[in-house]
Amino acid sequence: MNEEEVLSEFRNCGALLEGHFKLSSGRHSAHYLQCARVLMNAERAGNLARALAQKIPREIRSQIEAVVSPAMGGLIIGHEMGRALGKDAMFLERPEGTFHLRRGFSLEPGTKVLMVEDVVTTGLSSREAIEAVGREGGEVVAEVSLIDRSAGEVDLGVPYFPLIAISFPSYNEDELPPELAAIPVTKPGSRS
Template sequence: MTSDEALDEFRSAGALLEGHFILSSGLHSPVFLQKMFVFMDPARTERVCRALAERITEAYGAVDYVVSPAIGGIVPGYETARHLGCKAIFVERDAGEFVLRRGFSIPENARVVMVEDIVTTGLSSRECLAAIGAHPGRILGAACLIDRSGGKADLGVPLVSLVQLDIPAYPADQLPPDLAAMPAVKPGSRNLTT
């Protein structure tokens, strides 16, 4: 699957939104990728995650565990792991920090890839990688469906993606006038309490 074909999956699902959005990072953007519109279609999810699994195999070789951040990374992490033929687990927040819960563990020498849905600043990915690093196993790198940082997010490990976009994102006090004139919507999940 090419990058254009992967982005077309988001467009066809109605997941490429334009307006004024507050991202999970707190930055503001004129574009939001509502990946749940992709994930609600199992066939579409299977296609993009199979393609991501192929990129992971090309970049990192065999993988034993995919670890993803909850909530947004669970579906692509699971489906990508299914295509890699490996285990899928996830980290979730406990007192604001990502940790493995639910009895999940990473065995010593396990080959691990962190799989994320969308990377913007890389904050959630770095937090997830830090949680993984607290366990035995070897982090090979990271992967995401869409890297909206244009390749600028520094995760501290290699990152492969299906699509790399350079979508602008602004601090709240540095909005361009056209964006500032629109009401902001916050569709992300970072601050959900469950």
């Protein structure tokens, strides 16, 4: 799938929002990609996961033993990536602020993991999730996401393969353009 096809999927289900949004990263933007809406249709979610799986080079794909994603955002696409790759999919949670595996999930020491996210902006959540996998005994060999909002600038410390990389500007709270500051802020993400 190319960039326009992916964005068309978001537009068609009302998942490409415009306004003033505070992202999970803490940055502000005039655009928000509500991945939960695009992934609410199982067939569409599966198609996106299969397209994303095609982005992973064969030599990396052959190493993957498990799929891990951070809850909430990565949960659905992580599950679909597990299906697309024929691997178990589990998720990290952070009820006390630090990611870890719960619900009986565990990794054997040295398990080669594919990290799966919905959207990456600054990469902070991804890096925290990658560190958590290391603490749990696994080794993240690569990360994939539906959307790279950094337009290819983010460094996750592992090979990274987004379905598309876009450049919707985002701003620190103290550098908001006047036209964005004039719009009431909405925080649609999963993190408080």
